[in-house]
Amino acid sequence: MEFLSRAQVITAVAATMLVFIVLDLVRRRRLSEEYSLLWVASTVVVAVLGFSTPLLQAITHALGILYEASTVFFFGLGFATAMLLFLSVKLSRLGQDHLTLTRELAFLRLELERLRGNPPTPGQESA
């Protein structure tokens, strides 16, 4: 296997290690399958690019990029951006869920106070 540079070796090995770390996190239920998908996809792609010099060269040439290392970074950055956007969307959704739950709790608490006899229902409060 012919490598173009030391950086390519480091990238390939690091990406491979990351695949195993991600899969291990899923195994230990620290990371859900849903969130692991983008991680696995990104690390596998970077690892393949790192190990397969002809493929890396072909893609680099096709995209008009000057250095092979830039191609790897290009894909890495693309996945990182996708991941951040995905997480931001999830976080917004989570914020909405959080609002709904907090509000529901507030209404339930008031209802409970009423059932316990305090405070009075509106209209009776000044009586």
Added chain:
Amino acid sequence: MARSDVLVIVPALDEEESLGATLDEVRTVAPWADLLVVDDGSQDRTSQVARARGVPVLRHAVNLGVGAALQSGFRYALEAGYAIGVQHDADRQHDPRDLEALVAPVRDGRCDVSIGSRYVTRTGYRAPLFRRLGMLWFAAVVHGALGQRIADTTSGFRAYGRRAMEAGLEDFPRDFPDAPLLIALGRRGFRFVEVPAQMREREAGRSFYTVGKSLYYPYKNMLASLMAMLRAHDGERRS
């Protein structure tokens, strides 16, 4: 049970010092209205102050934002069958003596939302320069979007009819219920009326609008205003 058809909704965050006086004043001046405090995750005794006066409290376990607090108040008002919900600050900035004039146009069916405005007539209110520029800007944005001039888009003293509250349950800015809310409601055909209202200086507590938020506020409100227009546009095309 004789009950009012007007609910005064008081969103409050860490307002233990001024909330009591606000509630007492509303009760004295406007005994015809019911009260609800929405405690938006206060760290102090805000909830207890309200409960001690027999005022029902919706307490958010964590801070959700003034818009979300108001929305909780809307839901309460709708479920309890109130015809009108009034947004009223907890910090004594609003004068409850204006309540009757604020509620009247909604009750008479002249509008869906009436806004207590500092600018309709001279009320002696002077905002800091930066805030004044912001207010002018958002008044222009609302005017551009609705074709209606609303002088005080940031007023936290408003009365909402049932239909407006129902619309507010669906789509509502969580943090600053100002220009974007007016645009969202206005684009759906809700009518506004501005009523002169007094504004007083804060006595205690802190404003929902802190320094950190003053940078985020213009960005957020511009984006939310734009989205309100786009969403209304989508709604029009669908219908």
